[in-house]
Amino acid sequence: MLVNFIDMLNKAKEGNYAIPHFNINNLEWTKIILEKCEDLKIPVILGVSSSASKYMGGWFVCSNMVGSLIKEMNITIPVCLHVDHGTKEDCINAINNGFTSVMIDASKYKIDENIKITKEVVEYAHQRGISVEAEVGSIGLTTDSENIYADINDCIRLYKETGINALAPAIGNAHGIYLEKPRLNYELLDEIKREISIPLVLHGGSGISHEDFEKLIKHGISKVNINTDLQIAWKKGLTNFLENNKEVYDPRKIILSGKEEMNKKIEELVNLFNTKMWLF
Numbered sequence: 001m002l003v004n005f006i007d008m009l010n011k012a013k014e015g016n017y018a019i020p021h022f023n024i025n026n027l028e029w030t031k032i033i034l035e036k037c038e039d040l041k042i043p044v045i046l047g048v049s050s051s052a053s054k055y056m057g058g059w060f061v062c063s064n065m066v067g068s069l070i071k072e073m074n075i076t077i078p079v080c081l082h083v084d085h086g087t088k089e090d091c092i093n094a095i096n097n098g099f100t101s102v103m104i105d106a107s108k109y110k111i112d113e114n115i116k117i118t119k120e121v122v123e124y125a126h127q128r129g130i131s132v133e134a135e136v137g138s139i140g141l142t143t144d145s146e147n148i149y150a151d152i153n154d155c156i157r158l159y160k161e162t163g164i165n166a167l168a169p170a171i172g173n174a175h176g177i178y179l180e181k182p183r184l185n186y187e188l189l190d191e192i193k194r195e196i197s198i199p200l201v202l203h204g205g206s207g208i209s210h211e212d213f214e215k216l217i218k219h220g221i222s223k224v225n226i227n228t229d230l231q232i233a234w235k236k237g238l239t240n241f242l243e244n245n246k247e248v249y250d251p252r253k254i255i256l257s258g259k260e261e262m263n264k265k266i267e268e269l270v271n272l273f274n275t276k277m278w279l280f
């Protein structure tokens with residue numbers, strides 16, 4: 001069932017657990033994630049970045065692929081198909097082509113402009129039953145020299161002036177492999193949680209320690225974005241397979257050889273996020 005994220009994230013917020021957002025990169029990954037989450041009986045958010053969408057053939061291809069797989073695989077869990085870090089144009093295109101949720105990322109602009117663009121996307125999305133996430137501060141790459149922490153007043157303004165359904169504040173998190181332990185600002189997270197009643201999102205979930213995840217969820221994170229961890233897991237399975245199967249050239253066998261490692265990582269993360277609480 002394709003849905004927006006509003007119910008699943010509100011329920012997660014109430015129940016103090018988090019819903020996983022896994023980025024998809026191709027058909028095989030989508031099948032693996034859907035099958036595993038169905039098996040675990042948990043809702044899932046499938047994130048598609050602009051570049052991943054282009055790689056797969058565009059927003060229309062992505063939404064048809066996900067919709068068809070849900071049908072053919074008899075998937076019964078709630079699945080949210082979400083734009084990850086979209087521009088306004090990405091969000092509108094994706095909505096027009098069947099996505100059920102978007103993240104408008106106008107965080108590179110000053111807060112007034114961020115609010116203006118986010119508000120335009122919210123108006124377009126909400127008329128069509130689509131959920132909207134937005135970002136404050138700068139959640140860059142782990143290799144950036146400086147990531148900018150969200151300003152509490154900017155968070156409050158973006159929340160109050162746009163009507164977004166979830167907020168992704170920069171609290172010391174970043175995308176990719178952390179070069180050192182991330183300096184997560186729990187005081188800032190607590191302050192945001194006190195002022196803002198919508199679910200909060202953590203980007204750059206790969207490589208965060210078990211202790212930090214436990215704390216982050218206790219301190220109000222309801223959605224965690226994961227991409228790099230699944231890439232690493234997939235590559236591990238693939239490398240091992242290629243080393244031991246030098247004669248195999250069937251692309252289906254090669255691409256799927258990362259499945260077992262991906263499944264292990266998905267299950268480990270879902271357990272850390274306590275997503276199974278969704279059943280109760």
Ligand code: 13P
Nearest residue numbers: 176203204206225227228
């Ligand atoms: P990682 O690749 O660090 O897991 O980040 C994923 C993400 O936040 C996608 O928006």
